[in-house]
Amino acid sequence: MLRDFLVWMATHLGKGPGEDAMSWSEALAGSLNFWSLLEGTHVLSLMLFAGTIFVVDLRLMGALFRKTPVSVVSDRVLPLTVFGLVIMLVTGTALFFAKPLLYYHSLWFRLKLVFLAVAAINILVFHFRVQRDMEAWDAAPKPPAKARASAAVSLLSWVLVITFGRFIAYDWTNCGKPLPHWINVAEECQRSENGANDVAKAAGGALK
Amino acid sequence: MTMAPQDFLPGLAEWVHGLDSVFPGKQVKPWFAEWEVGHILSLIVLGGTSILLNLRLLGVGLTDEPASELNRNLRGWTIAGVVGIVATGLLIGSANAERLYTSEAFAAKMVGLLAGIILTFSVTLPATRRDGELGPIARAAAVVGLAVFAVAIWMFAAAKLANPGLWHVIFAGALIVLFAARGLTRIVYLGGLAVLLAVQQVMTNVVYRWDDYAHLDPTNKAFAWVFTAWIIAVAIVQAVATGRGRESGPFVKAMAFAAILVWVMTAAAGRWLAFA
Numbered sequence: 289m290l291r292d293f294l295v296w297m298a299t300h301l302g303k304g305p306g307e308d309a310m311s312w313s314e315a316l317a318g319s320l321n322f323w324s325l326l327e328g329t330h331v332l333s334l335m336l337f338a339g340t341i342f343v344v345d346l347r348l349m350g351a352l353f354r355k356t357p358v359s360v361v362s363d364r365v366l367p368l369t370v371f372g373l374v375i376m377l378v379t380g381t382a383l384f385f386a387k388p389l390l391y392y393h394s395l396w397f398r399l400k401l402v403f404l405a406v407a408a409i410n411i412l413v414f415h416f417r418v419q420r421d422m423e424a425w426d427a428a429p430k431p432p433a434k435a436r437a438s439a440a441v442s443l444l445s446w447v448l449v450i451t452f453g454r455f456i457a458y459d460w461t462n463c464g465k466p467l468p469h470w471i472n473v474a475e476e477c478q479r480s481e482n483g484a485n486d487v488a489k490a491a492g493g494a495l496k
Numbered sequence: 497m498t499m500a501p502q503d504f505l506p507g508l509a510e511w512v513h514g515l516d517s518v519f520p521g522k523q524v525k526p527w528f529a530e531w532e533v534g535h536i537l538s539l540i541v542l543g544g545t546s547i548l549l550n551l552r553l554l555g556v557g558l559t560d561e562p563a564s565e566l567n568r569n570l571r572g573w574t575i576a577g578v579v580g581i582v583a584t585g586l587l588i589g590s591a592n593a594e595r596l597y598t599s600e601a602f603a604a605k606m607v608g609l610l611a612g613i614i615l616t617f618s619v620t621l622p623a624t625r626r627d628g629e630l631g632p633i634a635r636a637a638a639v640v641g642l643a644v645f646a647v648a649i650w651m652f653a654a655a656k657l658a659n660p661g662l663w664h665v666i667f668a669g670a671l672i673v674l675f676a677a678r679g680l681t682r683i684v685y686l687g688g689l690a691v692l693l694a695v696q697q698v699m700t701n702v703v704y705r706w707d708d709y710a711h712l713d714p715t716n717k718a719f720a721w722v723f724t725a726w727i728i729a730v731a732i733v734q735a736v737a738t739g740r741g742r743e744s745g746p747f748v749k750a751m752a753f754a755a756i757l758v759w760v761m762t763a764a765a766g767r768w769l770a771f772a
Contacts, residue, residue, distance in 0.1 A: 321660040324771040339544015364558045451533045
């Protein structure tokens with residue numbers, strides 16, 4: 289059902305009359321520079337978003353700004369992080385809109401979404417559980433284990449989101465290529481335009 | 497005449513041709529994407545710390561602490577970021593040398609990298625270490641860094657098919673000024689940006705058809721100049737006027753502004769390598 293919606297979005301939404309008319313998605317993907325500007329902005333915004341969230345995480349782990357209360361670092365730095373996150377979400381959504389089926393059938397995109405979800409859940413856990421008694425350890429050079437663990441999960445999640453995001457650009461696991469069965473299943477290649485092409489090899493060996 | 501490395505260094509063609517079949521290019525090639533991730537992570541560390549340090553000089557961000565405290569905490573990470581982008585850049589460059597050798601965007605990126613290193617080590621780190629003060633030698637080096645940055649921008653602007661990437665630099669400049677401006681200045685600034693954006697949209701979507709490149713190209717270039725002039729004008733007002741970041745003078749503020757943008761420009765040229 290989701291895939292059917294994406295097919296409609298990619299091929300029909302905004303399409304004018306006539307054989308050569310393009311949908312909005314096709315027009316965005318085929319634009320001379322706009323898609324590239326979106327993609328470039330998505331990558332460059334990482335400096336603002338991830339570069340600042342790492343500083344907050346490292347403070348929570350007791351590795352940076354040990355003399356500065358956690359609340360001061362987060363109150364001053366996180367607005368910048370949120371600004372970067374908004375840019376990333378807007379550009380990321382537009383990039384998905386331009387090539388929805390490519391991303392839908394991408395193992396790396398799916399893994400990216402999994403770790404985006406982990407990072408989002410971690411933020412909620414931090415906000416509603418870890419942060420509840422923050423007054424007690426706000427000024428501590430080394431916050432308690434639960435805060436350090438939350439920061440470590442955040443750091444790891446974002447590194448994996450960035451890593452898998454970069455891997456999307458590579459065609460190692462594109463549907464239609466000879467792939468281990470589990471990848472074909474994970475990417476729902478059977479339903480893709482290029483179909484599933486199973487190889488009887490151990491997972492990992494055919495990745496490159 | 498283009499401005500790709502092959503135009504400046506034609507004698508290196510044969511050496512460049514064989515780089516991906518010898519150490520380290522040969523070893524890096526199968527793991528190109530993984531090394532690329534290392535390059536991006538280094539850029540994130542460098543970019544994030546550079547943004548925080550230079551914004552502090554502009555009176556934005558972690559203003560509860562003196563700039564020297566930010567320097568003490570972030571200096572090592574900034575230097576690690578510079579070392580990381582250079583090291584991983586050399587490795588992935590050795591596996592992709594022929595592509596880079598013919599790229600104008602790559603030439604702009606290398607000049608931008610030089611400017612970034614000069615500005616980081618003559619402005620960002622020394623000015624934060626001394627809470628906004630800069631000595632005469634550092635000031636002279638900063639002027640050299642700014643001149644090199646101007647050359648990098650000019651090369652990027654001349655790089656065919658890659659020069660739309662300069663919009664990233666304009667966008668980043670607009671954001672920095674937005675962060676630094678406040679009160680009425682911020683409102684007037686945002687209003688000006690909104691008007692410019694609206695007029696640009698009308699010109700490029702209504703007055704000219706989306707595929708009328710003969711008109712769209714010069715129109716967008718003209719708007720790039722107008723946006724830049726507006727952003728720099730407000731940045732000058734912010735740098736000269738008293739307000740945020742009082743411990744830094746106008747010179748240090750202007751250089752801190754450039755010291756963020758230089759890394760954005762270098763990264764943008766690197767990204768547009770793939771598009772041009």
